[in-house]
Amino acid sequence: MFANTRGVGLWGIVLLCLLVAPAVAQNKAELEKKKQENLKKIREAENILSQTRNEKKATLGELSALEAQIAASQELTRLISKELSLLDAEIGELGLVVRALEKDLSQFKQEYAKMVYNAYKANKGYSTLTFLFSAPTFNQLFMRMKWLEQYKEARIVQLEQIRKVQDLLGMQQQQVRSKRQEQQKLLDEQVAQNQNLIALQQRQSRTIARLSEQEKSIQQDLNQRRKDLQQLDALLARLVKEEIERARKEAEAEARRNKTATASASAAVPLTPEAAALGNSFEGARARLLWPVASGFISAQFGEQQVYKQVKLENSGIEIQTKENEQVRAVFDGEVRRVFFMPGMNNVVMIQHGQYFTVYARLKEVTVKPLQKIKAKDPIGTVYTTKEGVSEVHFEIWKNDQKLNPEQWLFKN
Template sequence: MNAGRSALLLLIFGCLSFAALAQKTKAQLQKEKQQNLEKIKEVEKIIEETSTQKKNSLGELTALNQRVNEQEKLVSSIKGEVGLLDNEISDNNDIILVLEEDLDELKKEYGSMLFAAQKANNSTTRLTFLFSAKSFDQLVMRLRYMNQYADTRKLQADQITKVQEELSGHVKEIRVRREEKAKLLNEELTENNNLVSLKQKQNSLVKTLEKEEKKLRKDLEQTKQAVARLDKLIEDLIKEEMERAARSKKGESVVLSNSFEENRNKFVWPVSSGFVSQKFGRQNHPVLKGIVTQNNGVNIQTTENEKVKTIFEGEVRRVAFIQGLGSTVIIKHGEYLTVYAGLKEVFVRSGQRVTTNQEIGKVFSNNEGVSELRFQIFKNTTALDPQSWLKNM
């Protein structure tokens, strides 16, 4: 019996530990799911803006690609929740099995005790047992034994009641978990159907855009020329700043640089909503096969009239208009520069000191309804990947 009770306790404590871990993981999954749903709302708004201006645009495809990505994350989160519920149901079933076995054993033992008690219940038998003791000490010991035996029967009855209550609790828990699982499975089915529909729309849009290759190549060439003008602006400014640094004291610049570096992975996005529409480095064109572009930062597709904010304190070193990209603001943070290109309005001027999260302008929207910020980070002449600096990007 002791071995059985030990095994039961080990199983229950083990399952409770796993349940605590599972609850933590479930909370994380539910948080991720909520974040996915919020992100989906953002992307849906961007898709609506781009498709309202012009059907079948590259911006719409980029937003739709992101929408598919967020939908896949949502389905994955739901599947993760279902998997955890399966584990919880399985654990409860294991506990119920052991509790039922233990309950049977307790009842058998209790039955044996009752039978023995009935045999010994005759007052003559009890007195004979007591007074047949060979000494007073032995009589006291026998009396104590009889009292302990009565207490043991009561304890055994209490154990049966507790096990029955524990068993009932786990049966109810399983019912609740099965209801949760059924609800999640229906949710998963719905979201899977949504995913299939989105992918069909995605494939259809790609095929449509492939037929517009001539226009896409023309747009790409114009973008390349505009980016080249931006690169030249940045290159000239970096050269100018390095010459300035060589002539001036480095104390303040070093402090600001160190502070900037300490905030790596902590910087907030320069816009409040949106997604990375083009990553850092060499990227394949989403439609044109064999075409690879170089990006010295990240492109963030966002909503119309989105406010652009500084990611860190510093000094505005350049405000310029670039044909094909709109206005650009470049801010110096010691040895670092942050570049915000693709603005239609600018709220700051060259030489102005700015603070973290200060609004510096609004994002420009092109004739296809695409609102996209080009964001870059440089350390001296080296272009850095903003996704390794910004928080949750």
Template sequence: MHFYKKLISLFLLCATLSVGFFGAALGQTNREQLEKDKKANQDKIKQIQSVLKKTSSQKNVNMKQLQVINSQITAQQKQIGLLNDDLKLLDNELHTLGIERRKLDQDLEKLKKEYAKMIYEASKRMNTLNNLIFLFSANTFNQFVLRYKYLKQYTDARQNQASQMEALKVQIAAQQSRITSKKDQQKVILSDRMSEAQKLTVMQTQKNTVVTELSKQEKELRVELAKSRQQAAMLEKNLKEIIERERRERLAREKAAREKAERERAEREARGEAPKPETEAEKLDLSGMTDEEVKLASSFTASKARLPWPVRGFVTDHFGRQAHPVLKGIIVDNLGVDIQTNAGEPVRAVYDGLVLDVNSMPGYGYVVAIQHGDYMTVYAKLRSASVRPGQRVKARDNIGVVATDGEGTSELQFQVWRNTTKLNPESWLIRR
């Protein structure tokens, strides 16, 4: 019975340690993802700093410079948040390690007490001579063998107890080393967080300075805003005309295909022929899309949050209605997102599709519209376009080069439409 109790105790100890190791492995997985996020965000900060350095070299402050600073502040705040997450994860890891360490200490203390008791009992009852007397005082050979086995089991039990204690001491030392390492890591993270917080303070000061300077240019900003609104309205009108033109063409194709199919069916019936299966031209849904276009739209929908970015860079102006960063009480509306990048960066299609339109518009340079079934992606502010209407493109194909304005800003305007509904492009692009 005592043997089985020891076996069960050993099993429970192993199970406890296994849970601890599983928890450590889970913590490691979380840490790997956290480290990836920290590195990706740090790379983004470096990219923003590179762009900001170029825009800051301009004599006068401008709205684009303020947008870059805002993006930098957002990224910096995210970095501090990631460091806070790191500290919380370390606290949890240290808590788990502490519990495991205390459990190991308790197990070792228990083994020590049992071992001490065993040694004490042995010293009271027998020495080497007593062992021999105990053996040779047996009345029969079988009794001699049984006594020999008893002494051997007793010796083996002591050795096993000593081995368990040594193994626990090794585990405790390793656990203590892990705890020390985590605490050292915690100190480094705390120092990094303090450093990043100081950088954020500098950025906030820089932003306040730029906002103050821009506030002095209110009249110019209002003129600039009115001009950009007019240009955006022209772009939106042009895109809606493209969508309407495509809709009319689809309906015309659908009507012609249906009429042709009806004529052919009537002719077959007049000749007494059996009906034929539908042709590709007849396979049109109510919106006039072919099977191929329907499949493309469906696969585009399934790619939400997984589309590649059209250009290397970072978002400086988000989708939809938002407060003007300088002019109080003024709301601005963005048809898509503005992605700042480096001069001369290639612009790529985010998905397979058909080029619907390539045009040049005031304030937007070259504008490329690509159809993906009943979806459309728009790439504006290009210096040049390398595709033509009617051309089929694949995801990540180069379609042009981003333009750089007179203030040194290289920026792409990216939009996503479904029929006549504007969608938030950031919810379609892969997270960075």
């Protein structure tokens, strides 16, 4: 028989690569998405940095913008390295297929040559007709005709196998060349990103050195910021208490009208069914809340943080550094309860979402008023920018009289 089973291992390798390829493509797509997100963060931080940079005086805002850029650049470098590892694995798998194809092709060609040679020897170099009619009996003639027919079919099969393997080999070799080009592009990107990271770290060092020269004034600014945050914290605690008391009285009045049980005195806001549903919806949006600004980064986190050298600040919310004149927006549906001005924090807006409250401070302008119903994404004002060019929104979340970490509630990129 002329048929053979060579190439079974090859097709197994090709099938395995075809099964693995979609998973690799999905991983690469996810990495590319994360890379684009980090590139966006780098561009945003650079835009913010260009507004905060002051040749005469370094600022903590400038340092924060640089740190945000460095963090995004480091993450981007890590993602590029991960993508390079995936590419290396892909190229390795393709190389395995190419080598198997080359081996199979060589074997098919050898078998084909051997088959032609054996056929030549079998008919002793005679032409086909001579070979047939030189048969001593009619039965031998019939057998020779059958043999020639099988030989012809086997040659066609062998030639088709060779052609298919050659086509597949060409495709795989082209894929290897394409992956090599992709790999080189990534390597160039990695080199450029490393150079950018070094430049950012050098700028960071220069900024820190300039800040050291202004240490006394920075200490004074941070002490003032601590006082401002403490005053806002105390004021918000009082306002939340007033809101709880107001809601309790309203609930008692409603109970008297309906002759039902009155609301008990507690640290929780008594809620109407509508307000309770809103609060439940807000609670369900944990880690998915809109950011109060469309672009920016967290420049100061919740709780006690070391902001400069040994100086620590206790923050009841977070600071989000953004661009000048950036619109500040509501993160969820609710009702504006308070709008007021406070020295050091500028305009402040408090919005109620059932038993939750969100607070937006350091606003230059306010476009809402108390008791106004509001939807998520509705503008409430614009960010205030300091004389040093730092545009920063102070954002807090309260559940009744409990302060929550806003970072755990905002949508994570």
